[in-house]
Amino acid sequence: MTERSAPTGSGGPRLELTGVTKVYGDGTEALAGVGVDVGDGELVGIVGPSGCGKSTLLRIAAGLDSPSSGTVRNTAGRVGYVFQDAALLPWRSVRANVELLMELRGVPRAERRERAERALDLVGLTAFARHRPGALSGGMRMRVSLARTLADDPDALLLDEPFGALDEITRAGLGDELAALLAARPRPAVLVTHSVAEAVFLSSTVLVMSARPGRVVARVEVPFPYPRERSLRATPEFAELVADVTGRLYRGMAEAA
Numbered sequence: 001m002t003e004r005s006a007p008t009g010s011g012g013p014r015l016e017l018t019g020v021t022k023v024y025g026d027g028t029e030a031l032a033g034v035g036v037d038v039g040d041g042e043l044v045g046i047v048g049p050s051g052c053g054k055s056t057l058l059r060i061a062a063g064l065d066s067p068s069s070g071t072v073r074n075t076a077g078r079v080g081y082v083f084q085d086a087a088l089l090p091w092r093s094v095r096a097n098v099e100l101l102m103e104l105r106g107v108p109r110a111e112r113r114e115r116a117e118r119a120l121d122l123v124g125l126t127a128f129a130r131h132r133p134g135a136l137s138g139g140m141r142m143r144v145s146l147a148r149t150l151a152d153d154p155d156a157l158l159l160d161e162p163f164g165a166l167d168e169i170t171r172a173g174l175g176d177e178l179a180a181l182l183a184a185r186p187r188p189a190v191l192v193t194h195s196v197a198e199a200v201f202l203s204s205t206v207l208v209m210s211a212r213p214g215r216v217v218a219r220v221e222v223p224f225p226y227p228r229e230r231s232l233r234a235t236p237e238f239a240e241l242v243a244d245v246t247g248r249l250y251r252g253m254a255e256a257a
């Protein structure tokens, strides 16, 4: 991994959603005019009440779903998506699952293996490479899913509550790894999370969404420089910003109610 300084966005947005609305076929209005822009090395954290359209927004950003109106511009390139559930192939070994995306793209076998082993090491699952997913805990399966995306080295990263099922310590460790990966190769990243503290700790900008239909009710720039030490979490400045974002989240929910 090459050493690079703080991931700061430069050169304008690489992933840009403008005025995105989404009404599902059954009439459910999921998003009501959302704008998000993410530059290289920027991590935009999205917090919002359950069902406010966060996954819908990520799917649209990834091109997996289309907006009802509004535009999506991706000049970053290949998008990697970590889903809320691990979605592993049960008949393949952990390592073969991690190699899957690279295999589909025709990455040569030796390189595939090496990258898979590195990613498994990163998520602390080297000892489980030959196991089948069924033999792992839910948290471990999520780490395999994360390793699969990281090994594929996408140009942009979209993460839908990837650490939700994990214990605090593993969660913080993987958050650090995610930050290090983005620092090593700046690229746009969007992280949906239910944890305001996690969003503040990892993000360059936090977007707060209202209840459904989701709108962005606040855009909070996080002033702490990268790389961020874990001790940051214990500072009054950090606690203050978390309280500020949490307050905006509650106000956003009240507005929509």
Ligand SMILES: Nc1ncnc2c1ncn2[C@@H]1O[C@H](COP(=O)(O)OP(=O)(O)OP(=O)(O)O)[C@@H](O)[C@H]1O
Binding pocket: 024, 025, 026, 028, 029, 030, 048, 049, 050, 051, 052, 053, 054, 055, 056, 057, 212
């Ligand atoms: N395919 C679909 N058809 C109809 N409605 C849908 C569809 N997918 C999602 N919805 C609805 O759209 C709304 C937003 O869903 P979405 O999954 O994007 O929310 P979310 O913020 O990611 O939720 P959570 O935080 O609970 O994961 C919800 O009311 C959901 O029921």
